[in-house]
Amino acid sequence: MKTTIKLTLTLLTLLHLPILGKPLEYITSTDVITPNLSSGAIIRQEAGFETDFLILHCLVKKYQPKNLFEVGTCQGYGTLIMANACPTCAIISLDLPPHTPPFNLKPSDIGHKARGRFQQVYGNSLTYNYQQHFPIDAWFLDGAHDYAHVKHETEQAIQSGATLIVYHDTDIPEVLQAVVDALADTEYNVYRITDTRVSYATK
Numbered sequence: 001m002k003t004t005i006k007l008t009l010t011l012l013t014l015l016h017l018p019i020l021g022k023p024l025e026y027i028t029s030t031d032v033i034t035p036n037l038s039s040g041a042i043i044r045q046e047a048g049f050e051t052d053f054l055i056l057h058c059l060v061k062k063y064q065p066k067n068l069f070e071v072g073t074c075q076g077y078g079t080l081i082m083a084n085a086c087p088t089c090a091i092i093s094l095d096l097p098p099h100t101p102p103f104n105l106k107p108s109d110i111g112h113k114a115r116g117r118f119q120q121v122y123g124n125s126l127t128y129n130y131q132q133h134f135p136i137d138a139w140f141l142d143g144a145h146d147y148a149h150v151k152h153e154t155e156q157a158i159q160s161g162a163t164l165i166v167y168h169d170t171d172i173p174e175v176l177q178a179v180v181d182a183l184a185d186t187e188y189n190v191y192r193i194t195d196t197r198v199s200y201a202t203k
């Protein structure tokens with residue numbers, strides 16, 4: 001049964017059909033990456049990440065949020081790219097506490113690429129108290145890539161009054177489904193950038 005649902009969602013995604021709820025607008029990276037927005041970008045030097053994170057740069061540069069909350073710091077490469085795109089933006093990034101399975105990240109590894117450019121916080125994105133930081137203008141959701149996490153994080157982003165929510169790994173059907181479900185019946189427009197793993201929502 002689970003496999004059937006997964007296959008159906010994959011097929012809908014591949015056919016670029018709206019998955020129930022909120023209709024998605026399907027665009028491509030050239031709709032977001034313009035010469036003006038991409039100037040000064042730090043290009044992520046990892047195969048398969050260059051375009052996705054150039055899009056992140058362009059979106060953050062375009063919207064220039066006052067503050068931004070990232071879920072999933074890891075080494076801080078995305079954090080660095082966002083800090084570079086918006087030097088005046090106050091960035092907070094959440095990750096699981098060091099040595100938490102299954103990632104078992106060392107304290108010295110978490111966020112090290114963007115050290116000094118953001119505030120590191122620790123916790124589980126399902127239980128973290130985001131309200132202490134509200135209002136939050138923009139979010140980058142790149143933590144656990146499953147339905148429950150992405151839906152909860154998106155609901156928190158909506159409550160925070162965000163005008164921009166950027167998602168990585170929305171090529172994963174259950175991640176995209178969570179985005180669509182959480183944003184149904186809201187004022188957000190949702191865009192799936194089809195030649196990448198990125199989607200984003202704005203209002």
Ligand SMILES: C[S@@+](CC[C@H](N)C(=O)[O-])C[C@H]1O[C@@H](n2cnc3c(N)ncnc32)[C@H](O)[C@@H]1O
Pocket residue numbers: 071072073074075076077078079094095096103105123124125126142143144149
């Ligand atoms: C794909 S990596 C993030 C990549 C990072 N954004 C970048 O640009 O390089 C996912 C990160 O999410 C963290 N993570 C996974 N589940 C989490 C949770 N429930 N709460 C907070 N962080 C979580 C992991 O520890 C990992 O560092």
